[in-house]
Structure formats: structure tokens, C-alpha cells
Amino acid sequence: MAIYERLYKYFGPSHWWPADTPFEIIVGAILTQNVAWKNVEKAIINLRDAGLLEPEAIYGTSKEELETLIRPAGFYRAKAKKLKAFVEHLRKRYNGSLSAMFSRPLTELRQEMLAIYGIGPETADAILCYAGNYPIMVMDVYTRRVFTRMGFFDDNISYDGMQAFFMDNLPEDQHLYKEYHALIDGLAKHFCRKNRPECQGCPLGDICPRIGVNI
DNA sequence: GCCCAGGGGGCTC
DNA sequence: GAGCCCCATGGG
Numbered sequence: 514m515a516i517y518e519r520l521y522k523y524f525g526p527s528h529w530w531p532a533d534t535p536f537e538i539i540v541g542a543i544l545t546q547n548v549a550w551k552n553v554e555k556a557i558i559n560l561r562d563a564g565l566l567e568p569e570a571i572y573g574t575s576k577e578e579l580e581t582l583i584r585p586a587g588f589y590r591a592k593a594k595k596l597k598a599f600v601e602h603l604r605k606r607y608n609g610s611l612s613a614m615f616s617r618p619l620t621e622l623r624q625e626m627l628a629i630y631g632i633g634p635e636t637a638d639a640i641l642c643y644a645g646n647y648p649i650m651v652m653d654v655y656t657r658r659v660f661t662r663m664g665f666f667d668d669n670i671s672y673d674g675m676q677a678f679f680m681d682n683l684p685e686d687q688h689l690y691k692e693y694h695a696l697i698d699g700l701a702k703h704f705c706r707k708n709r710p711e712c713q714g715c716p717l718g719d720i721c722p723r724i725g726v727n728i
Numbered sequence: 729g730c731c732c733a734g735g736g737g738g739c740t741c
Numbered sequence: 742g743a744g745c746c747c748c749a750t751g752g753g
Contacts, residue, residue, distance in 0.1 A: 529734095545735085546735040548750070549732080551751075552752085587733090588736095588749055595736085631736065631737080635734080654733095654735090655734075694734090707733095708731095
């Protein structure tokens with residue numbers, strides 16, 4: 514965990530996931546797909562002001578109304594449909610109870626979530642980890658970029674392959690997984706940006722084999 | 729004006 | 742099952 518220790522020492526504890534309730538985390542996980550978090554915040558505020566940060570409230574709201582409120586988050590038609598798909602599944606399968614959903618075994622629930630429209634591997638894992646407190650680590654483009662540049666695996670590694678790499682080599686600890694993902698995000702934004710590595714001052718600089726010659 | 733941001737669905741071959 | 746295109750707004 515040498516890398517984790519360094520990142521934690523450099524960045525300190527994070528605030529992931531920034532939300533008041535598990536359902537708000539789920540909404541955020543869907544809304545943030547391929548969009549900067551900044552944009553999502555506006556949509557979340559709109560939903561909160563409208564009293565829609567509850568499953569039943571979203572269930573009872575028209576798709577058109579939802580679209581208007583989440584517009585700042587981009588892809589608003591697709592995302593309104595995804596929010597609807599989730600709350601409909603929640604109601605049908607768990608009578609609207611998130612705690613009932615999150616009492617199921619991790620592997621089974623993950624499979625079930627992947628079958629819901631709009632929920633792929635990253636979104637499913639974000640929901641399971643940050644809203645459900647399951648011990649599973651979220652992978653993303655940042656994780657891929659940082660660890661590919663460091664030489665741990667090839668850029669074309671699958672999502673599942675990448676996740677196995679981390680979870681097979683780390684203790685099973687939800688707090689560790691939550692924090693590690695957040696730390697990688699911080700590193701990628703500050704020092705390992707797309708098409709622009711800023712290796713000066715990078716906490717991993719001396720152990721990154723490709724320092725200075727990145728894409 | 730261009731690129732990027734905390735992806736996923738659906739189609740094609 | 743890999744390779745594309747689509748979805749769409751907002752900030753740097």
C-alpha cells in the first residue's frame with residue numbers, strides 16, 4: 514500500500530461522496546456520468562429545492578419535469594430516463610426500500626444493478642461502495658490512466674481486470690476502497706491530467722517509471 | 729472555438 | 742465482442 518500511503522499523506526482525507534443521504538449518492542452517481550461534478554451540483558440543488566431527493570418523489574414526477582430540473586447535468590433526457598428506471602426497479606423489487614436493497618449480498622446485488630437501464634460497472638460500484646457501504650472499489654478513467662502510466666497494467670485492460678488487480682492486492686476494507694478511489698481522482702486532476710502530466714511535485718514522482726515522458 | 733468532464737446504451741459487423 | 746456513434750451542458 515505504498516502508493517496509497519503516499520497519496521493519503523499528500524492529499525489527506527477526502528469528502529467523497531459529497532451527499533446527505535444514500536439516495537442522493539445514487540442520484541449523483543447517475544447524473545455525473547461523463548460530466549463534470551460541478552454541473553451535477555446545480556442539478557442536485559434543483560432536485561433538492563423541488564423536494565425530489567427521495568425515491569418516491571422521483572417516482573411520482575413526470576419525466577419532462579425531471580428533465581427540466583437536471584438539465585445543467587447534461588444528457589438530461591437520457592439521465593431522466595435512468596433516474597426513472599432506478600426508482601421503478603427499487604419500487605418493484607424492494608417496495609421502495611433502499612435499506613432492503615442494501616441488505617442483499619454484494620455479488621448478487623451488483624449483477625442485479627447492472628441489469629437496470631443506465632447502470633454500468635462504474636455507476637453500480639459507486640452506488641454499492643458509497644451508498645451501500647459494500648467493500649468494492651470503483652474504477653474509472655483516472656484509475657486506468659494513472660496506473661497505466663506507472664506501468665502496472667496495459668491501457669486496454671478491462672474494467673473487471675483493473676478492479677481485480679486492486680482488490681486482490683488490497684485488504685478487504687470499504688473505507689480503504691472509498692478513500693483510495695478518491696485519492697486517485699485527486700492525483701489525476703492535479704498531476705496526471707489527460708494529455709498533460711504535471712510531474713513536478715507529484716507525490717508518486719520518484720516511483721513513476723514514466724516521469725516526464727508521458728503522453 | 730475547442731477540449732474536457734467522476735459513462736452507458738445501442739447498433740453494426 | 743470490439744468498434745463506433747449518440748446523448749448535451751458548462752467551464753477553462
